[in-house]
Amino acid sequence: MMADATSLAPAGWEVHAAFRLYLRDQNKGNYLVLQDTSNEKGRRFQAMNVEWGFDRFMSQEAFSNPENGYVVDDTCVLGAEVYVCQEKFPGRGDCLSMVKDPISFKHTWKIDTLITADCEDSKTFMAGEHKWKIQVYPKGKGSGTSSHLSLYLTLAEPSSLSRGTQIYADFTLRILDQMYGTHHYSGKANYWFSASRTWSGWPRFIPIGFVSLPGGLYRVKDACVIEAEVTVHGVTTNNIML
Structure with missing residues (x-):
């Protein structure tokens, strides 16, 4: 999600970005990586759509299972890698x-x-x-x-x-x-x-x-x-x- 889209004031702005989301296995120090590969040009962020993601990233059961290491002491570690492919700002x-x-x-x-x-x-x-x-x-x-x-x-x-x-x-x-x-x-x-x-x-x-x-x-x-x-x-x- 774009954190401060309101700062992009001119109407008609667009940002095309590809991204990966990470979830860390704190037991083994590894990362589960999920990447959107459905669009080679990246997802299109604009005023009417400031967020993209995964509705079914992981099941609650797998996320909460202590053997998987995703939640340790009620804490999880998340990460994101964003690659901006194109920007368009009128003016x-x-x-x-x-x-x-x-x-x-x-x-x-x-x-x-x-x-x-x-x-x-x-x-x-x-x-x-x-x-x-x-x-x-x-x-x-x-x-x-x-x-x-x-x-x-x-x-x-x-x-x-x-x-x-x-x-x-x-x-x-x-x-x-x-x-x-x-x-x-x-x-x-x-x-x-x-x-x-x-x-x-x-x-x-x-x-x-x-x-x-x-x-x-x-x-x-x-x-x-x-x-x-x-x-x-x-x-x-x-x-x-x-």
Whole structure:
């Protein structure tokens, strides 16, 4: 559902978007993914129809069964991945350039003194012809202050973007297991990055105490290894039509 469709004031606006919905199995750490494949051009969101979804996503019995892990301690974890295919707004010229067969770029960053820093930035790396960096707050930021490590993906040079430019990317941030190489703590999201919206991530990415456990997987000799995987799907620019 479009959360603030009333802000799209001009009559006749349309947004075509494809989407996936996720439900996490909290026992195994896996996700049930449901995707609408009935329309290759995506679903058409407009003023008279601001929501699409699945009436029969899952049975109540399967959802409530504790063996499935979808509800744990009366809590479930849901997610959504949205891919905007086309936008149309009267009175505004839009140019949306989509990347055919987009490539995922990975950047691995080792921090030798994680806990002693208030904020650390990785070196700049390229993904989808744009410059990025990872930003970590070991002591937390915002709602995660003093309780969680906060982790973000951010544009490295947002001032270089022309006015109205937005970059649509999905990304995964991970803290890697340094002991066995088989586990990682991760978060996945997608976002429209721009000069005014330069970062996205999690203020409560992982509890500080979990990272600092003696003999833990993620902090070895005070060092942590963080990885970003970034896929740029498209770039849009818009100009006001006078």
